[in-house]
Amino acid sequence: MSDKSDNQRSWGRRKVVRALGALPLGIILASQLSWAAPATTTGQAVTEDTVTVGILHSLTGTMAISETGAQEAEKLAIKQINESGGILGRQIKIIQEDGASDWPTFAEKSRKLLVNDKVAAVFGCWTSASRKAALPVFEKENGLLYYPTFYEGLEQSKNVIYTGQEATQQILDGLNWVAKEKGAKTFYLIGSDYIWPRTSMKIARKHIENVLGGKVVGEEYKPLGDTQFGSVINKIRLKKPDVIYAAVVGGSNVAWFKQLKAAGINSKKQTLLTISVTEDEVLGIGGENLEGFYSIMKYFQSQDNANNVAFVKAFKEMWGDDSVIGDVTQAAYLGPWLWKAAVEKAGTFDVDAVVKASEEGDIELTTAPEGYVKLHPNHHLWSKARVGMWKKDGQAEVVYTSELLEPDPFPEGYQ
Amino acid sequence: MGGYSYDELGAIFAMQGFAGISLFSVLLLMALGLAIIFGQMGVINMAHGEFMAAGAYTTYLISSLTETYIPAFMPYYFVFSIAAAFLVAGTLGYLAEFILIRHLYKRPLDTLLATWGLSLIMQQSYRSIFGAREVSPTLPDWLMGAYPATDMIDIPINGMFVLGLTIFTTLAVFYLMFKSSWGLRVRATTQNRVMAGAVGINTKKIDRYTFALGCGIAGMAGAAFTTIASTGPTTGTLYIVDTFMVVVFGGAASLFGTIASAFSIAQAQSILEFFISGSMAKVFTLLTLVIILMFKPEGLFASKVRR
Numbered sequence: 001m002s003d004k005s006d007n008q009r010s011w012g013r014r015k016v017v018r019a020l021g022a023l024p025l026g027i028i029l030a031s032q033l034s035w036a037a038p039a040t041t042t043g044q045a046v047t048e049d050t051v052t053v054g055i056l057h058s059l060t061g062t063m064a065i066s067e068t069g070a071q072e073a074e075k076l077a078i079k080q081i082n083e084s085g086g087i088l089g090r091q092i093k094i095i096q097e098d099g100a101s102d103w104p105t106f107a108e109k110s111r112k113l114l115v116n117d118k119v120a121a122v123f124g125c126w127t128s129a130s131r132k133a134a135l136p137v138f139e140k141e142n143g144l145l146y147y148p149t150f151y152e153g154l155e156q157s158k159n160v161i162y163t164g165q166e167a168t169q170q171i172l173d174g175l176n177w178v179a180k181e182k183g184a185k186t187f188y189l190i191g192s193d194y195i196w197p198r199t200s201m202k203i204a205r206k207h208i209e210n211v212l213g214g215k216v217v218g219e220e221y222k223p224l225g226d227t228q229f230g231s232v233i234n235k236i237r238l239k240k241p242d243v244i245y246a247a248v249v250g251g252s253n254v255a256w257f258k259q260l261k262a263a264g265i266n267s268k269k270q271t272l273l274t275i276s277v278t279e280d281e282v283l284g285i286g287g288e289n290l291e292g293f294y295s296i297m298k299y300f301q302s303q304d305n306a307n308n309v310a311f312v313k314a315f316k317e318m319w320g321d322d323s324v325i326g327d328v329t330q331a332a333y334l335g336p337w338l339w340k341a342a343v344e345k346a347g348t349f350d351v352d353a354v355v356k357a358s359e360e361g362d363i364e365l366t367t368a369p370e371g372y373v374k375l376h377p378n379h380h381l382w383s384k385a386r387v388g389m390w391k392k393d394g395q396a397e398v399v400y401t402s403e404l405l406e407p408d409p410f411p412e413g414y415q
Numbered sequence: 416m417g418g419y420s421y422d423e424l425g426a427i428f429a430m431q432g433f434a435g436i437s438l439f440s441v442l443l444l445m446a447l448g449l450a451i452i453f454g455q456m457g458v459i460n461m462a463h464g465e466f467m468a469a470g471a472y473t474t475y476l477i478s479s480l481t482e483t484y485i486p487a488f489m490p491y492y493f494v495f496s497i498a499a500a501f502l503v504a505g506t507l508g509y510l511a512e513f514i515l516i517r518h519l520y521k522r523p524l525d526t527l528l529a530t531w532g533l534s535l536i537m538q539q540s541y542r543s544i545f546g547a548r549e550v551s552p553t554l555p556d557w558l559m560g561a562y563p564a565t566d567m568i569d570i571p572i573n574g575m576f577v578l579g580l581t582i583f584t585t586l587a588v589f590y591l592m593f594k595s596s597w598g599l600r601v602r603a604t605t606q607n608r609v610m611a612g613a614v615g616i617n618t619k620k621i622d623r624y625t626f627a628l629g630c631g632i633a634g635m636a637g638a639a640f641t642t643i644a645s646t647g648p649t650t651g652t653l654y655i656v657d658t659f660m661v662v663v664f665g666g667a668a669s670l671f672g673t674i675a676s677a678f679s680i681a682q683a684q685s686i687l688e689f690f691i692s693g694s695m696a697k698v699f700t701l702l703t704l705v706i707i708l709m710f711k712p713e714g715l716f717a718s719k720v721r722r
Contacts, residue, residue: 231696233434238427251653
């Protein structure tokens with residue numbers, strides 16, 4: 001009797017220990033089970049009624065000023081898709097990660113989203129440097145990235161859909177416009193020191209020298225985040241260029257324009273064309289420091305069409321009346337919609353099938369705020385280039401709109 | 416330099432000189448607060464940049480409040496906001512010393528870690544309160560634009576303003592440190608803490624006010640820099656490297672060293688930047704610093720404190 005009870009007690013104790021040990025495992029298993037239920041794909045975070053995607057932008061650091069809008073637009077698009085019934089009958093769930101303006105962090109977080117969270121698609125990255133850092137991860141893990149920023153081109157990956165404009169769509173038309181409208185012959189190029197400004201300037205220089213017959217009188221790069229432009233401004237003053245062609249990004253942008261104005265260089269004396277200022281940046285720079293300068297983009301918030309009016313209204317409802325919408329914010333908004341179209345065409349979330357559906361050249365959005373866009377088999381969008389002149393209130397007046405431009409990420413003669 | 420007239424070259428020379436002086440005043444204003452704390456107390460304050468950001472955010476707050484409630488006051492608020500920035504950052508510094516730093520004086524390396532932690536906490540607070548986006552106060556019109564000295568020479572007004580503020584602050588610090596009785600007590604504490612205590616100086620109080628003063632000056636610097644650049648939660652980290660560079664190169668315990676060091680770094684940087692590109696200018700400046708520090712590890716002006 002006493003023997004038995006002793007035995008029981010010791011068993012009991014062991015069982016308790018075992019049960020305790022198994023408890024967390026059980027919880028993990030239970031949560032894994034619901035995810036692992038295969039729907040239309042293998043190994044992705046897709047259940048019978050949800051599909052998980054990733055958003056990966058810098059919420060902190062020097063790029064936060066630019067990237068905040070992009071992730072807000074992506075969330076708005078996803079919310080609207082969910083409200084209209086989701087994708088293939090599934091509601092979209094979001095896992096958000098912070099790239100922290102640090103390129104290796106983008107690679108690390110991409111791996112986390114693809115390997116640990118098994119997301120079906122990622123909407124993210126902003127600078128080219130962050131995309132280049134994340135790209136090998138997406139190619140190795142066969143993920144799908146919707147990249148929203150206008151960028152330098154010279155890239156086409158199976159695993160990336162580029163919803164912004166590549167260099168020729170932005171740079172060439174803008175240069176043609178300024179050469180024709182302002183009779184510009186001499187250009188001073190200035191940018192932040194990383195891959196996008198440097199490659200963009202290389203393309204711009206070739207176009208200025210070979211096509212427009214103009215002259216580049218100076219080319220300058222400043223470290224990312226630098227706030228001292230006094231010497232550069234003096235150099236520009238000495239060279240007296242017809243056009244300052246600028247690609248300064250992030251926090252440096254604010255210092256650059258404030259100091260230009262402080263040095264007495266304004267739009268009355270100097271034509272300035274920039275490829276790195278959208279409504280987002282103007283918020284930090286201040287409209288009064290930019291008045292009369294030009295930006296080349298594919299979208300401006302002031303664009304007057306029904307799609308855009310509805311988009312601006314919805315965006316302000318979700319993110320507040322003070323929020324502004326820049327070029328990349330709009331391009332980021334296209335990402336989830338393009339993904340939805342491709343997934344529904346493919347009938348599955350499988351990356352290979354979605355990419356194949358995207359490459360057939362017939363995915364288009366008639367509801368895009370910028371007007372109309374179509375996905376080219378080379379993973380880029382057909383879109384229009386627009387030149388906007390900045391006004392004091394931080395909005396731009398569109399002074400030039402191009403034809404629908406074919407994306408050409410590998411332009412002959414510019415490499 | 417063919418193709419340019421003497422007038423043009425003269426004008427560029429003058430403006431380039433001012434660009435150097437302007438950078439000098441920025442570096443000096445950044446470094447003054449740190450030099451006081453590091454030089455007089457031996458505390459390596461990694462959160463210095465965040466105290467600057469505190470001053471910048473104070474300016475931003477006052478600017479938005481003024482714009483909303485008393486727009487007529489807009490032309491004058493900026494002067495007022497510099498004083499407010501000094502008080503806010505100084506108070507924060509006072510509290511930080513009281514809560515954190517004073518327990519760690521005997522463990523200098525731990526203050527490094529503790530102040531770094533403090534900087535992370537402050538960054539995250541700014542992010543939670545003001546958001547991740549960078550902000551800029553609306554500057555009064557008289558601070559913007561350029562003063563056309565001649566047809567060709569334009570001198571940035573914000574640059575002159577920062578220069579003036581730097582001169583004022585530097586003179587004030589020198590007066591405090593070397594002419595006032597409070598400064599005498601600070602220097603006595605630095606030289607021999609035990610002896611200073613023995614003659615009746617409240618060294619703990621001295622420490623607290625010195626730290627608060629250093630942070631307050633950092634706050635003023637932050638307020639002044641809103642005229643040059645924008646403010647974000649991590650703005651401070653942009654400045655902290657340059658600030659330490661100036662203080663270490665100048666010699667930790669010497670205010671004269673800090674001035675000399677800020678001047679030589681600023682001139683080297685802006686002259687180099689005129690002839691080569693911005694990134695390379697920075698590389699050359701840093702390389703030169705490293706080489707000089709290899710031969711003079713104590714900095715330009717070695718401290719004369721008895722060890």
